[in-house]
Amino acid sequence: MTETSTIGPQSVMREVLEAYPGAQRALFRRYHIGGCSSCGFQSEETLAHLCQRNNDLDVEEVLEHIRDSHDQDSTVLISPLELAQLLKHESPPKLLDVRSREEWETVRIEGATLMSNPTLQEILSQWPRDAVFVIYDHAGRHALDAAAYFLGHGFTKVRCLDGGIDAWSLQVDPKIRRYRLG
């Protein structure tokens, strides 16, 4: 595991991501780097090179932003109990499920929409940037990536269900059966 203290301009992106798991999300939220296959990066590319080919970004500023990435992730999370309360409101948030279709067909939170390419296109092109929506996955990891993707595209009220549908089952709705991926 790469230590955070050793990360600098000449660190390759693999090392940066090992030291700061939320770095990729942080990079896209602010700099639009790493969102899709064209603006992504190679694992052996140095941070300095990545900054240089993206309009000569200030490497030190980018490093500082990456160091804050964990705190940035925390602000996006919503607990299952808080979401359960929001869903009782007159205008509940939309729910987006970013798991596989197989998982969706097994268990899902009522009222959710399964993410697909057409849904992605509809969100980017038609949803207002202040739309309130909550993204969930199985245990919370991919949903954070999805939330960062939409935040990077200007959506301001995207949240991510902390712990995913697994935590929802444990804390809110035990009728939703828990599972693991084998």
Place this chain on the structure above:
Amino acid sequence: MEKLSDELAAGLRQAAREPRNMGELADADAVGTVGNASCGEMMRMWVKFKEENGRKVIDRATFQSFGCETAIAVASLATELIRGKTPTEALALKSQDLSGEIGPLPPMKIHCAELVEGALHAALDPGSSSASTEQPSLHSEGNLLDNFMSPPKPAGGLRIVLLDSPSEEKPAGTS
């Protein structure tokens, strides 16, 4: 600082929010597709021609995109821009021309315009080198879109094991 200017970001957002010419054109004369559909970044363009003063010109063009907001915005503007042009005139437009009224894109978003340019070439000049139907990704590692749209599946397929009933192991896709 590298971020898109507020003016450019607003222009892109507006164009993506109310995209023009989005969707399939049922009676199109030409169709072109570029991109990497497996990761969701793809652009397809349909073109319909008409005769005008003895010239064959583009009557209408539409698009479908599974790309980012910028790609949708540029495609929307480009399909307006090429209307009334001959195929030769349209093919002469470069990626930096296609963003139309919102102006040139910064280097970090040029790939979005190149996706549109590629789709246009694929439709109008399918034999050209710039019209390859499957564009390789320059930087294919490390992107958020793949992480949540196409997460890796274990070898042998996805297997969902329900925890509260150990005897009930459920192979994926049999529900």
